[in-house]
Amino acid sequence: MRKIFLFSTIQFLFLLVFAQNDAPDIEMMKKIRQEAMENSKVMDIAFHLTDVSGPRLTASPGYMNAANWAKTKLAGWGLKNASLEPWGEFGKGWQQERSYIAMTKPYYQPFIAVPRAWTGSTPGNTIMKSDVTLIKAKDSAELIQYIGKLKNKIVMTWMSDTLRPSFSADASRYADTVLTRMAAAVPRENAQRPAQGNRPVNANFATMQAFQRTLTKLMNDEKPALVLSMNGRGNDGTIFVSGGGQYTKDAVEPPASLMLSSDDYLRLQRLVNAGIKVEIETDVKTRFFTDDLKGYNVIAEISGTDPKLKDEVVMLGGHLDSWHGATGATDNAAGCAVMMEAVRILKTLNVQPRRTIRIALWSGEEQGLHGSRNYVKNHLADPVTMQLKPEHGKVSAYYNLDNGGGKIRGIYLQGNTAAGPVFSKWLEPFADMGAATVTINNTGSTDHVAFDAVGVPGFQFIQDPLEYSTRTHHTNMDTYDHLIPDDLKQASMILASFVYNTAQRDEKLPRKELPKAREVPARPF
Numbered sequence: 094m095r096k097i098f099l100f101s102t103i104q105f106l107f108l109l110v111f112a113q114n115d116a117p118d119i120e121m122m123k124k125i126r127q128e129a130m131e132n133s134k135v136m137d138i139a140f141h142l143t144d145v146s147g148p149r150l151t152a153s154p155g156y157m158n159a160a161n162w163a164k165t166k167l168a169g170w171g172l173k174n175a176s177l178e179p180w181g182e183f184g185k186g187w188q189q190e191r192s193y194i195a196m197t198k199p200y201y202q203p204f205i206a207v208p209r210a211w212t213g214s215t216p217g218n219t220i221m222k223s224d225v226t227l228i229k230a231k232d233s234a235e236l237i238q239y240i241g242k243l244k245n246k247i248v249m250t251w252m253s254d255t256l257r258p259s260f261s262a263d264a265s266r267y268a269d270t271v272l273t274r275m276a277a278a279v280p281r282e283n284a285q286r287p288a289q290g291n292r293p294v295n296a297n298f299a300t301m302q303a304f305q306r307t308l309t310k311l312m313n314d315e316k317p318a319l320v321l322s323m324n325g326r327g328n329d330g331t332i333f334v335s336g337g338g339q340y341t342k343d344a345v346e347p348p349a350s351l352m353l354s355s356d357d358y359l360r361l362q363r364l365v366n367a368g369i370k371v372e373i374e375t376d377v378k379t380r381f382f383t384d385d386l387k388g389y390n391v392i393a394e395i396s397g398t399d400p401k402l403k404d405e406v407v408m409l410g411g412h413l414d415s416w417h418g419a420t421g422a423t424d425n426a427a428g429c430a431v432m433m434e435a436v437r438i439l440k441t442l443n444v445q446p447r448r449t450i451r452i453a454l455w456s457g458e459e460q461g462l463h464g465s466r467n468y469v470k471n472h473l474a475d476p477v478t479m480q481l482k483p484e485h486g487k488v489s490a491y492y493n494l495d496n497g498g499g500k501i502r503g504i505y506l507q508g509n510t511a512a513g514p515v516f517s518k519w520l521e522p523f524a525d526m527g528a529a530t531v532t533i534n535n536t537g538s539t540d541h542v543a544f545d546a547v548g549v550p551g552f553q554f555i556q557d558p559l560e561y562s563t564r565t566h567h568t569n570m571d572t573y574d575h576l577i578p579d580d581l582k583q584a585s586m587i588l589a590s591f592v593y594n595t596a597q598r599d600e601k602l603p604r605k606e607l608p609k610a611r612e613v614p615a616r617p618f
């Protein structure tokens with residue numbers, strides 16, 4: 094009986110010690126909360142990254158403005174080693190310099206339009222006027238009839254989309270029921286890598302892609318003066334617009350190409366199709382930059398102070414590059430502003446972290462996570478061969494934010510079961526701020542994936558969706574005014590606390606099993 098009692102006591106004490114290991118420093122959490130909520134600079138940072146810097150397409154002047162501003166600001170706050178770190182070759186920079194289009198017949202009507210990135214200019218130095226050629230083709234074979242007929246024309250391709258009113262609100266927050274479902278999710282087998290191959294290929298999709306390829310080739314060969322296009326996802330003046338040409342060094346410059354608002358495009362299409370005389374006046378000027386083809390990330394550090402742990406690192410970041418239709422406020426100035434604010438908070442509180450804290454603002458995310466993937470390859474490991482570099486063992490965690498400007502509701506574990514109880518403890522002080530959910534689920538499509546791919550714990554937070562998928566993500570409406578200060582303050586507070594807790598923890602965060610090499614290099618005989 095006594096033995097059992099003794100055993101239970103030891104077990105209890107062990108559990109107590111173990112549990113306390115991850116209990117956050119409540120005094121420090123209070124200080125972080127106070128600085129984040131009462132002395133926030135997050136909207137000022139966002140203002141500089143959006144309104145002041147402009148669109149931040151990778152390798153564009155706007156990106157470099159924002160990157161240099163961020164570097165200088167981080168250094169000014171006292172971070173060490175602030176630099177623009179080249180990660181490899183990206184390709185050409187590009188920016189829009191003039192964009193005007195209006196219908197002048199049968200009556201005058203200016204159109205809402207944005208040039209597609211990495212596309213060219215309309216001919217001449219002045220406004221051109223022209224009628225419109227409407228391409229109507231069911232498939233690639235039917236495009237042949239247009240060969241030799243499009244040079245110097247303004248062309249559009251028949252779109253079968255129809256617009257519908259929005260019956261549900263553009264913005265939303267996660268309901269408690271949704272968060273409860275996320276928290277209850279169970280680990281999926283092979284959650285880390287979805288099975289490749291044997292996926293049924295959607296025949297329609299393949300045909301559509303083939304048609305698009307033929308159409309792009311036709312346009313590049315024929316050299317129309319201007320190509321008009323629309324994206325049916327956009328309505329009410331919101332345009333979803335991204336790239337229309339290639340950025341690689343040797344890519345050919347495609348013709349000028351404007352993404353029109355769906356409303357304007359469909360009206361124009363109906364008029365041309367009905368045989369009514371239409372005239373367009375337009376002037377589109379874009380510029381390519383080839384002086385420096387390298388891509389750059391912004392990096393800065395708060396040095397660690399514990400003799401045993403200061404060589405280890407906690408990383409936080411988000412992508413600084415954006416599309417160009419607006420100023421990329423929710424994608425992803427918001428995430429960068431929160432990360433910068435988190436390190437500002439920690440510096441202001443004069444924390445002396447045990448591990449080094451490193452912030453990284455990535456470029457090339459929108460073109461395929463280039464900045465983070467190359468950083469990982471240069472510093473940590475090759476995801477194909479899984480050859481590890483010494484620093485691979487030193488990074489405790491990487492925290493990412495890139496799901497818009499919504500406040501944090503919790504965190505995705507990315508399949509890392511062992512990190513769950515740690516994060517639950519760390520979220521406890523912020524339960525009153527709506528952030529409590531820890532889900533085993535994965536989330537993809539952004540820079541934490543680059544770290545996860547080589548077995549370094551990489552996490553992305555759960556954020557309220559707000560208007561991200563309906564209105565702002567990759568659109569001409571992604572502007573400062575769509576940011577909500579209280580949401581970004583809350584997120585900055587949680588980021589500062591997570592980074593602090595990770596830096597102070599006795600152990601590095603638990604890791605998942607190391608991914609296997611995807612390809613074994615041939616062994617010489």
Ligand SMILES: [Zn+2]
Pocket residue numbers: 412424425458495539
């Ligand atoms: Zn993004």
